Amino acid sequence: MAVIHHTTTMTPTKLELLSGWVPLKPWYQGSGGTARLTKAGGFRLDDPEGEVGIEFMVVTDDSGGAPVAYQVPLTYRGAPLEGGEAALIGTSEHGVLGTRWIYDGAHDPVLVDQLLALLAGRAEPQAQNESDTPDPTVEVRPDGAGAPVGLTGPRAVTDTADATVLTVGPAGLEGPVPALTLSRVLRPGPAPAADAVRGQVLARWSAPDGGEERGVFAALRDRDR
Numbered sequence: 001m002a003v004i005h006h007t008t009t010m011t012p013t014k015l016e017l018l019s020g021w022v023p024l025k026p027w028y029q030g031s032g033g034t035a036r037l038t039k040a041g042g043f044r045l046d047d048p049e050g051e052v053g054i055e056f057m058v059v060t061d062d063s064g065g066a067p068v069a070y071q072v073p074l075t076y077r078g079a080p081l082e083g084g085e086a087a088l089i090g091t092s093e094h095g096v097l098g099t100r101w102i103y104d105g106a107h108d109p110v111l112v113d114q115l116l117a118l119l120a121g122r123a124e125p126q127a128q129n130e131s132d133t134p135d136p137t138v139e140v141r142p143d144g145a146g147a148p149v150g151l152t153g154p155r156a157v158t159d160t161a162d163a164t165v166l167t168v169g170p171a172g173l174e175g176p177v178p179a180l181t182l183s184r185v186l187r188p189g190p191a192p193a194a195d196a197v198r199g200q201v202l203a204r205w206s207a208p209d210g211g212e213e214r215g216v217f218a219a220l221r222d223r224d225r
Contacts, residue, residue, distance in 0.1 A: 008095035015039065017090040017102060018059060018072060026159040027184035029061075029068045036063040041205035042071075043135045044126040045114040052077055052110040053100075055128065056217060058186060058205040067208045069186040071217055073105030073115075081108060106164045106182055112153040116168060116180065119147035119199040119220050139202040141191055147199040147220050151178055159184075168220075179223045188213040196222040 015037050022028055022035045042057040053076030060069050074089070080101050081087070087107035094100050105111035117123035118140060125138035153168030162185040169178045178198070188207075191200045201218040 010092045010094050010100070012090070012092055014057070014074070014092070014102065015059065017092065021089050022059070022061065022070060022072070025184070027070075027162050027164070029185060030064045034063070035059075035061040037061055040069055040207075041203070042128045043138050043203055044128055045111070045118060045123055046126060047110055047114065049110075052108070054105065054111050054114055056105075056203070057128075060206075060208060062208065069205055069207075069213070071183055071186050073111055073182060075103045075105045075108040075111050077101045077103065084108065106157055106166060107154065109153065112166060112168065112180070115201070115218060116147065116151045116153065116220070118201065119218070120149050120151075121147075122149070125203075135203075137204055141200045141202065143197040143199055145198055148178075153180065177223055179221055181219045181221070183216055183218065186213070186215050186217070188215045191216050191219075198222065 019035045019037050023030060023032050037059040040058040040060045042055060045054040047054055055074045057072045057074055058069055059072060060067050078097065081103055084103055084107060087104045089102045089104060092100050092102060114123050118125065125135045127133040127135045150170060151168045152170060154166040156167040158165045164182045164184055166180040167177055168180050186205060191202055198220045200216055202214060203217050204212050204214045207213050
């Protein structure tokens with residue numbers, strides 16, 4: 001169970017770290033430089049081992065002509081992730097937990113495994129800002145054949161213009177390769193119909209005008225090798 005420490009500090013803050021990191025990614029819609037970010041929502045998942053913090057954060061960037069909402073899956077670790085140097089966003093000093101290594105969660109096997117467990121119905125989404133509190137607003141939609149049990153990842157991670165696509169599955173898997181897509185540029189709307197979709201995660205975030213938006217955060221589908 002993740003414990004949320006409301007009365008402590010992080011130096012630098014997550015938004016400070018992300019403001020320089022987000023513009024470096026292929027899915028950033030701005031013109032470079034430093035993003036002007038505000039927190040706009042998200043949810044968490046629990047690490048069964050209780051070692052890694054897992055958060056699916058939404059941030060809104062208003063540095064350009066129109067605000068853009070981005071999903072940034074994050075993991076928080078008390079020690080460096082072996083082989084994860086390229087995915088490191090930065091380190092921060094937590095007032096209770098000490099130094100935390102903060103990673104792009106798309107490259108962290110703990111986050112990916114728990115997101116796959118969520119899609120397979122074996123994990124429960126948790127509130128972003130409360131300890132031991134499920135978040136019933138996060139919707140997991142099984143589609144088609146459903147998400148199979150036993151998938152692991154990531155085996156490969158590819159950033160696109162608006163998403164990050166992860167190849168998942170045990171070694172030697174026959175047939176279509178399962179691909180887990182994380183929406184980076186969030187767009188409000190219902191889950192779109194698509195061929196070969198096995199499951200989708202929908203969640204909400206706050207619009208700049210204070211209203212509520214809702215859209216697809218992640219989708220699992222089959223694709224040809």
